[in-house]
Amino acid sequence: MSLRIGVILPEVLGTYGDSGNAEILAFRAQARGVDAEIVHVGIDDAIPDSLDIYTLGGGEDIAQSIAARKLTTDHGLARAVAAGRPVLAICAALQVLGTYYTDAAGTKTAGAGLLDVVTLPQGLRAIGELRSEPGPGLVGRGVTETLYGFENHGGGTALGPDATPFGFVSFGTGNGVPGVAPVQTNDSRELDPDTVLEGTPQGYVTEVDGRRIDGVVQGSIFATYMHGPVLARNPQLADMLISMATGVDVAELPAVEVPGVADLRAEREEFIRRM
Numbered sequence: 468m469s470l471r472i473g474v475i476l477p478e479v480l481g482t483y484g485d486s487g488n489a490e491i492l493a494f495r496a497q498a499r500g501v502d503a504e505i506v507h508v509g510i511d512d513a514i515p516d517s518l519d520i521y522t523l524g525g526g527e528d529i530a531q532s533i534a535a536r537k538l539t540t541d542h543g544l545a546r547a548v549a550a551g552r553p554v555l556a557i558c559a560a561l562q563v564l565g566t567y568y569t570d571a572a573g574t575k576t577a578g579a580g581l582l583d584v585v586t587l588p589q590g591l592r593a594i595g596e597l598r599s600e601p602g603p604g605l606v607g608r609g610v611t612e613t614l615y616g617f618e619n620h621g622g623g624t625a626l627g628p629d630a631t632p633f634g635f636v637s638f639g640t641g642n643g644v645p646g647v648a649p650v651q652t653n654d655s656r657e658l659d660p661d662t663v664l665e666g667t668p669q670g671y672v673t674e675v676d677g678r679r680i681d682g683v684v685q686g687s688i689f690a691t692y693m694h695g696p697v698l699a700r701n702p703q704l705a706d707m708l709i710s711m712a713t714g715v716d717v718a719e720l721p722a723v724e725v726p727g728v729a730d731l732r733a734e735r736e737e738f739i740r741r742m
């Protein structure tokens with residue numbers, strides 16, 4: 468078989484090397500003898516509904532609004548999700564796949580409605596290291612190791628009843644609290660003081676069992692605030708997506724050791740411990 472790995476709207480959703488997530492998936496598939504092809508889907512292309520894995524990256528507010536317009540009018544990704552095809556969405560993509568998001572300027576934009584989340588300004592920008600323990604939607608699919616990434620976002624995201632946490636934050640901000648300054652951020656800039664902050668809508672949560680949240684898992688969508696690219700720092704996550712796409716149990720995938728990854732993870736852990 469040949470895996471077709473989509474990079475969706477890289478012109479507007481691709482900050483901090485997020486398009487590298489597709490490269491990592493292709494590399495780890497090929498290392499197991501599975502052919503893999505990266506398919507770039509641009510803003511003027513119809514989004515195919517038959518790709519094996521979809522990746523969407525982060526973006527700044529203006530770029531993100533262009534992505535939102537595309538993803539609310541082209542339903543290719545929605546059809547792929549309805550068919551259970553795995554999707555990895557980072558930061559701005561998480562926000563855009565939600566019900567709606569309000570950016571730092573106070574502009575409210577409808578999302579694709581594929582994730583039961585809403586995003587509002589936090590009041591402060593969360594910038595820095597982010598560490599979490601995998602949530603139930605990941606653990607159930609074999610992701611057990613601590614997750615490491617880098618975050619840079621002004622939006623805070625609350626989960627509705629259909630959404631489950633991607634991870635439980637042990638360092639950094641993650642989804643944060645809409646309308647409230649982020650906790651434990653190691654570097655943050657104040658936003659425009661004229662920004663109108665709203666509260667979290669009724670029934671939407673920012674914590675589960677008293678634990679702070681990063682990201683969301685809903686159906687076959689895995690969304691996080693972690694850049695990095697996240698799959699470079701967290702190979703278990705890459706293998707989970709490959710397992711979903713190939714139908715090969717994650718435990719059956721031969722090990723792939725990439726030199727430097729273990730050192731990188733240890734170095735990030737050490738960095739966080741020193742903070």
Ligand code: GLN
Pocket residue numbers: 482524525526527528531557558559560619620621622623
């Ligand atoms: N523009 C969004 C925010 O600031 C997302 C940023 C990003 O993708 N890094 O919240």
